[in-house]
Amino acid sequence: MDESMFTRRRYANLIQFVCFVSSLEPKNVKEALMDEAWIQEMKEELDQFIRNKVWILVPRPTYANVFVQQMQQEFEMSMVGELTYFFDLQVKQSDDGTFVSQSKYVKNLVKKFGLKNAKHTNIPTNTTLKLSKDEQAMKVDPTLYRSMIGSLLYLTASHPDIYYSVGVCARYQANPMESHISAVKRIIRYVNSTVDFGIWFSKDTNSNLVCLSDADWAGNADDRKSTSGGCFYLGNNLVSRHSKKQNCISPSTAEAEYIVVGSCLTQLLWMKQMIEDYGLI
Template sequence: MDVKSVFLNGDLNEEQAPRAWYERLTQFLISHGYNKGGIDKTLFVKKSGKDLMIAQIYVDDIVFGRMSSQMVEHFVEQMKSEFEMSLVGELTYFVGLQVKQMDNTIFISQSKYARSIVKKFGLENASHKRTPAATHIKLTRDEKRVIVDQCLYRSMIGSLLYLTASRPDITFVVGGYPRYQAEPKASNLVQVKRIIKYVNGTSDYGILYSHDPNYMLIGYCDADWAGSADDRKSTSGGYFFLGSNLISWFSKKQNSVSLSTAEAEYIAAGSSCTQLIWMKQMLKEYNVLQGVVVHN
């Protein structure tokens, strides 16, 4: 399925624009045969025989994909007849994500953003790190160390959290350090800088998607039992694939203290199954039906 990007300019005032624009666009698309998503309310799908048209709304932008060039031309004509809009063309950049479309693959990255983070915090000339964190160091409040600049620490964490949109390799380690934003210590800041140094040497990393005919939804989950040195809570983690393509991932501290590794694993598996059920329902709206497999 090819992907195009369309930029729509509404003529509504600032106070009414978000809701009024969405309602007006929704009514227009539904009246032209599009079905509104039940899980994702910004998704609109139109089926015509074996052809499929998908439109995803983000504020006043629309990213759409199609299986027929005629459906695209008809869609653009319909939108131009009702709204002031311009066709940007093939999707190459969207909400901070760089998209490179090739014949059989799509590569998504945030390399420009990654380099801007490194430059912002003055670490472009620092030595690169081979890993985002040292395996022998435990996350801790470190009460003995001095408190560092809270604004600087929060800025670093916020920048890295946004980068995890295309960098699952740093999701786990980045997810641990927001816990210390209230009183960040010098040791915490050193470890966050290490992550940025790792990003500096891996700024071109991203995710490659292939046109895989396999639609099996597979999830992998794990937990680090009592990984937090402060409260002995574990962290659940999961990665989800559609065929051979990574489509979602998460890393989240568990709400309760697990008394055994088995309990921590069960909590992680439960969180992963919840995600898989949601994604299965979501994929139905994209006309993708598949089985589900979970590995713990």
């Protein structure tokens, strides 16, 4: 086996434990079709296909079976034109760089969950209140809660400022309480006040890889575990980020910081290897 391929695979396996993913994601189509939130998300994706005229649904021929075949069509970029919208991502290109946002998606999200006229907030999380299991509180509809979390996770593509807050709230999808849905609604009120926020990718940059990392020592109120966080930049541009609860309890802030630094260095090495493989540096 080629050594570079082995290196990428090894780093990829390590990164799987670094990046945050929901443990409640369905394992197959059958499980997804049993969850109203996932059905709604799939319907929204299909509606996007229809609006963008990606495909046309036609009746199945009665005289033949259906075969799935990958089809490829080449386009001249001069005929297609400049990309301005792609799967709820709004793209604005200029001589200086590219700005990616989801303002239309935010407006639809806020309207969908009935918070269009709710009071705005300037930060996504209450800094004086830590979420916990809160098992004595009143339960809320888990389907609604998961739908809100899923919608916000999709929004993190252009709003990295809510990535940590949404990740913390996502931990309570199995048994959400009033305090949890209140925290999610606060995030939605925040994005409603930052509709036009997005990510700027500047052309005036360099190929230096940089990571900014931090950890909140014993920040989880349930098990006293810390949460690692990191933002990765290629020159001036944000290209990746992660937020994950650490696997062990750190007895000191120094140990919590060592763990997050180790995780970030692992991903930096993987990214460096990928960039070298593509001949960018």
